Amino acid sequence: MGHQLLVAIPVMLLCLLLQGIAVAICLRHYAGFRARWEGREPLWMDISLLMIVMLLALACNFAQMMVWAGLFMVLGEFDSFASALYHSAVNFATLGYGDIVMSARWRMLGPIEAAHGILMFGQSTALLTAAVLDVIKSNMARVQGHS
Template identity: 30%
Template sequence: MLGEMVIGTLVNIAVILVHLAATFLLVSFVRPLAHRLAAFPRMRLTLALLVTSSVLLIAHLVEVSLWAGVFLYRELVPTLEAAFYSAFVGYTTLGFGDLQQGEHTRLLGPMAAGSGIMMFGWTTALMIFVLQDHMPRLVRHRED
């Protein structure tokens, strides 16, 4: 049990670092883009949301890949496809239950789910930040 907790914690730290890197990438890309498109608030908002969504989607895919790698390495599932499926189901908290985990690895599933919950919350916060940053300019532009 302790071993699974350590592995799960380490993967969660790796997942957090991936999301942090995505956040830093967005901060360094979206702000300069916003300044260049100040005269075009609709395009600015559209591109900011598109870039933000794309970067965060890629981050989530990398994070699921980390979990899939652990599931495959720990022989939780027999194939790479099953590893990704199981990781996606856990990470997104769908929990279909059609893949059963062995008793020696059953703590990894809930840890993947907790990881996904945290990262989707973080993603939501970033999307709201982008909207809050861009919407006032769009409203002011419409009023002019």
């Protein structure tokens, strides 16, 4: 398992970097967009902001699945990127179908990716929750300002 961790750690660090960049960009743009519309926030803006946050989080998670799939290809575990990506997505999303398995030498990378995926989906959920709470807070402040 030691060699699998040595291979997985750089991939996890790259994925964490991708997630960190996505979150930082998302939060900066979110805050800037929110500030420009302060006091006159129509419903469409709240919906648009939440959809953008969701799509960016999903895109970032998908990009991480692609990074893991790339690793599986480099290791020679799959003949096609499509198969590697499918296997990666099953691991990352913790579905665990088991219809495709890697060789015994690299099989432990599946659970390692699954543990990483759980953390990344949790982080994406936290980001979306923060955005939803901000929308609620903004709407409450607007309602209280009109009373």
